[in-house]
Amino acid sequence: MKCITVTRTIDAFEVVQNAILRLTVDNFSQGKSREQLIDEHKRLDNFCDKKKYVVHNINKQENLTLNFQLRISISNLKVNNVPTGRFLLCRVISKFVKLFALLALVEDPEGNVERLALYNWTKEAFKVVFSNEAFGTMISNTLGDSCAEELTTCVTRKLFEEPYYCPEVYQLYNGLNLSRNEKNEIIRKNSIHIELIIQALMHNGVGLNYDKFNLKTKITGSGLWTLPSFLNHACIDENVYNFFLGDLLFIRTNRPISKGEELIINYRDATFSYEERLSYLKYMNIDCQCRMCKLERSESQEIKLRMAQLLKAYHESIFPKVSKSHRVEPSHIKELEYIIAELRSLRKEHPDLGFNTIELSNTLAFAYLGIGNSKKALSILKEVYDLYKTVRESEIRIIILDIIIINSKLKLFEEAKKWEFARQVWSELCRVMHEHVIKRPALGNLENVLLGNGP
Template identity: 65%
Template sequence: MYDPNNLKAAYRKGKALCGLNRYKEATNILQNLYQRMKGNTSIKQITKHAEMLSYENENGKYDYLRIIDEFHERSKIKKDIKGNDVWIYEAGPRLDHANFLNENIKIDLIEGKGRGWIAKCDIPEHTLLMVSKALIVVFTNEVLGTIISKTSNDETSQIHVHPCAEELATRIAQKIFAEPYYCPEVYRLYDGLNLSTNERIEIITNNIVSFTIIANALKHNVFGLVYSEFLKTTLTGVGLWTLPSYFNHACIDENVNQFFLGDLLFLRTNRPISKGEELIINYKDASFCYEERSSYLKSINIDCQCRICKLERSESQEIKLRMTQLLKTYDESIKPKLLKSHNVDLSLIKELEYVITELRSLRKEHSDLGFNTIELISTLAYTYRESGNNKKALSILKEAYDLYKTTHLKEIHNIILDIIIISLDLELIEEAKKWFDMILKIVVEPIMGKLEDDKPKWRKEALHLAGKILPEIISIAEILEIV
């Protein structure tokens, strides 16, 4: 029985309630404790921390600069006596921040998909939907002894090939055994086992540790840690985030962005959402070929009906062969010569333009889905710039941006950076500043939320954060005299 007059018991209960995500209760207990022991530094610190957790949980407001700094600090490693990469901080980059769930979304049945998240009302662009702390996360160095895994980040979403898979399943089994109240959280996830409702209820009610259910739940719901898009780190791993697992997939046109900070997963809308609309994330994007995407998605029982999958399934063998031939010509004949030569051969430019035109003609009715031309267009712009024709290079890059800007491809970052650099070469300073503001928002808004132009501090705060994510931005800002 908890005795509120027992100071040690109150302290322990406050800490325990924080661990159970019951932040408001924890804050009340610790504030009362601090009133009675105002000189105690450790109680003051834990009370302030509990207040921060409660504020994050209630309001969805996070100090992103602080969290990124915390992530980098806690990601530091050292070599142990065996030469393994081990954390300087015992828990590594597992960060102590609160979960958050936007009250305007709910899990519902989605036709043809099972359960998924939908909007209960209209939701603006860049709205924070959820912040979720992993139930369990395993970093590669904790299993292999090295930060850099032989398995690429692109493969980490496939639990059966990841070197941390067995360790993740084991740790979840151990957690359920030690803390049975997590049993429903894991066992209600989709696992492909087709257990009856009664069977599942019996397993949950009796707190049975079922390695079969755990392994299958992980197969269908695991997230691979991919920091590289936002943060410069080679850190990899896998984890289970239970509520985010209910977001369904589309290869393109997803309306929710996701990013990781330590073991925290943040999810924001990337465009305005209508009431009743399903909220979609991306498990494997269209930068992978159809064969790779479909093979992975089939392994987790997903029959993707997004625009690019439908198009690629419908394309004839003749079109597919022609695409393969054109891309082979670029990779083996045109690209090596263009990138190695100091003097630009105009005939090679014409060949490259011909290949791009032919590829586009194969998808002329779906011009915004011609992702296989993005690298070629960038190479063409680079070549024109090398030949001294900056205006042509700028025109090509702007056309590429207009064509692909709505697909949220990572390559858009590089296209905009090239546009800024060429605009500076042409002394188009105001043009460069316009594109600089654009990339600043593209980089920062998925993390911080909507930036208001009429707020004088927005650029300073955004620059500070962007510099931690895309350092090139700071050097460009200095050239433009923005910092």
């Protein structure tokens, strides 16, 4: 269900999520009765995600002694007051409802009932400007820029009103040739230093988008979150990613993180060429030392040229022939295989960094499928999966989907199911799936199979 208004398309899902987020984030000390809370909680059930979730046991804290003198009651919890060293004893009195958070009601021994929301990690914005609020702008293509400008104005205004926030912003930028003493002086006085604000925002402002939730909203924006600003960048091998919901920034890991390991995020991934990344990273004052940048810096001019030639040959001569024609000729397949082998050999020392061949291999797989050799198609895709699964997560999701599609076409439903751990990223998958079904109309009943309506 969608409601069209003048400035935006609101997705019903988004409305529900936002409403529930407000319910859980805004007012937890509103003194509602046990019955009221239980009623409310039951109503949430209609909107919840019905899949089964498991709450894993959190590492036991061995030396934690629960001294009952240190117990705190729900009624003593206060906003902006972290009762360090105290503990809360409560029991869960409702079932868990999974929305973006896991929600449940808890009750302490005094009978106080409160709503508990479990998130991985969230951080409210220092300041956010949404595109529909940016002064004088309507939704347009250039709104990213106007939001960033507006954000600078809004942050400056906030600092005029609440100067004690100055250090939080000023810590985010160390350029400007200010000596330590000068900077300390600015911070001590909480004085408005426009240049420092502009630079802090230029380097740390984040563009909002709601793609991760597949929200149809045209709203974008720009925001500042101070703590996540400290995450460093790498073009590949990042271990966290972010996404947004309203003005909340979520950070999630994309693989297990060992104790003491630095959290690394990706602001410009390696789908951008080295030159494109470099100009962006230079602007952000980032001197990237990731494996990809190191490799690309070390590659000779000849290698770069050869790579560009091969990719050009693929895009201009092979791809149009292989993708458009109904009957793929064996000679085209040969040519494509040659190009892929050549490209891989140019990076043979770093096999997992040869991911500029993913798209080509995918085309190759579908060319084989076109001539009826689905076994070969599957083996090509599985090879791609094995080679690049750790470095190119988003493209690999498409590969997984292709594997599921082909297996389903072959009626190998058990095998297809094995690849369905991609279900974890369900909404993403649906989005990609729709793109795919549109691009490759021949591939039939996938949706039914995936949605469990299949055999």
